[in-house]
Amino acid sequence: MKKRILILTASFGEGHNAAAKGIRDGLNRVALERTEVELRDLFAEAYGPINELVRRSYLGLVNFAPRAWGSVYRWLDRKNDFDKEFERFFRLKDHFTALLDRFQPDVVICTFPAYLNLLREIEGANGDRVRPSKSVVVVTDSITINAAWYRCAADYFLVANEQSASVLRAVGVAPEKIKVFGFPVSPKFAEFAGSNRVLPSNNCDRRVLYMIHAATGRAPDVVRRLATLGVDLTVTIGRADKLRPAIEAAADGAAKIVGWTDELPRMLFESHLLIGKAGGATVQETIAAGCPMIINQVVSGQEEGNARLIVETNSGVIALSPAAVAAHVQRAFADDAKQWREWAANISKLSRPRAALDIAEFLLSI
Secondary structure (H helix, E strand, C coil): CCEEEEEECCCCCHHHHHHHHHHHHHHHHHHCCCEEEEEECHHHHHHHHHHHHHHHHHHHHHHHCHHHHHHHHHHHHHCCCHHHHHHHCHHHHHHHHHHHHHHCCCEEEECCCCHHHHHHHHHHHCCCCCCCCEEEEECCCCCCCCHHHHCCCCCEEEECCHHHHHHHHHCCCCHHHEEECCCCCCCHHHHHCCCCCCCCCCCCCCEEEEECCCCCCCHHHHHHHHCCCCCEEEEEEECCHHHHHHHHHHHCCCEEEEECCCCHHHHHHHCCEEEEECCHHHHHHHHHCCCCEEEEECCCCHHHHHHHHHHHCCCEEECCCHHHHHHHHHHHHHHHHHHHHHHHHHHHHHCCCCHHHHHHHHHHHC
């Protein structure tokens, strides 16, 4: 009989979806014939246009009013009654209940900190319901871990690094429930793990990847400064096609401009430096690729820990202005790339490109 595994996510930050997809793809590679896997975003399914409005509002708050979001984040961190909050999510509860009745999962995996509180509420209202044999929370943030992640009755908490495991132990999570596997990046990262990155020097291309997710108003200035440094520059704009003319003008032919792409694992392994925001998925993907990072935006709350992970392990640096970004790129490659070599050696110690595959094996074992 196939093991039924339910993966639940929500589109409030790309890290949740990236982790969910990584686990799904890891299971498909490790045990396609032995598992039945469903990946669902019940918030989107239950609330449709309302959920999309809330999601866009959240992203707007995070990107354009980060201090205000920081206040909300800290308020959530102080809450002790998450179960009561979900009593009002009637439509979400109905969707979740129907899914449990139909799919009857052996394992429920949550990459968004809400579902297990709701599962407890469902169980309380249905005493005869058979709960899934195991419940797993995949924490997508590092170090600054909101209480919403761990104030729930999970069997296991999967974290990306030992620093985050220490945080959970400090707040009272039983050590035997905490598992350190790394962040479940796409299994594609494991395919490139054996490749050797050409060391940067004055005699070879020094490859810099600039990923624009937010703070797009400053992006042309960043590109303009980087284009004068003599580096091999690639700029990804995702689906922000309206941004392309300004970026192309700023680059003046000195950069490759890329739209949405699924080639990020390869691009990160080929790059010497990543410039981008301290999002959970972005930071963990650059760690998996062993590519040092210059962080040019940090959202208050969940992203602070991601940035701390890079800085405290000396795997990169924070540079919040275009001038600072350019200065740190120059510094990284100066003196035969002395700074870059130090960063690269440190970030390689954190790298776990097989995390999704290892997590898949773990899920089969429980």
